[in-house]
Amino acid sequence: xxxxxxxxxxxxxxxxxxxxTPEARTPKPDVVIIGQTPDCSQFLVLSxxxxxxxxxxxxxxxxxxxxxxQQWGLTINADVVVRVVQDLxxxxxxxxxxxxxxxxxxxxxxxxxxxxACLAVKQAYPK
Numbered sequence: 001x002x003x004x005x006x007x008x009x010x011x012x013x014x015x016x017x018x019x020x021t022p023e024a025r026t027p028k029p030d031v032v033i034i035g036q037t038p039d040c041s042q043f044l045v046l047s048x049x050x051x052x053x054x055x056x057x058x059x060x061x062x063x064x065x066x067x068x069x070q071q072w073g074l075t076i077n078a079d080v081v082v083r084v085v086q087d088l089x090x091x092x093x094x095x096x097x098x099x100x101x102x103x104x105x106x107x108x109x110x111x112x113x114x115x116x117a118c119l120a121v122k123q124a125y126p127k
Contacts, residue, residue: 004126005032005046005085008054009061012041018053034084035064035076044076046084048124089125093118 010018010033020026031051035044044064047054059078066076068084094117102110 005048005088006050006054006056007058007060007081008045008047008056010043010045010054012043014053015043018051032068032084032088034068034081035066037063038065046081046088085125089121092121092125 018026018031019028028047028049028051030048031054032046033043034046036042042064044061045054050056060076060081064076065074066072066080069087072080072083094114099111099114102108102114
């Protein structure tokens with residue numbers, strides 16, 4: 001079963017320890033920044049991994065502006081966090097056209113590849 005995303009805070013002073021410096025970035029695909037304080041001193045993140053720089057929180061702390069998708073507004077609460085996880089899951093799925101193309105061509109290997117990719121997304125982003 002995939003790891004559940006944990007809501008955490010990250011002090012800006014710890015961001016280079018987690019992500020590296022601008023000259024030498026260390027990608028962390030399992031960490032998504034979803035908010036920040038107005039003075040940029042802290043970030044609110046979702047992570048699948050418990051990195052030492054991240055401080056897990058049980059609920060959305062006050063004082064953070066939502067930055068993941070600004071079209072959704074600046075308010076961040078538990079419902080918005082759930083919506084972010086749902087959005088990450090939806091974006092991770094392979095295009096449906098891959099499946100349909102496999103059906104049209106009767107290509108069972110292509111269909112199985114698509115189904116396997118979908119199952120991997122379900123495991124990576126469990127409900």
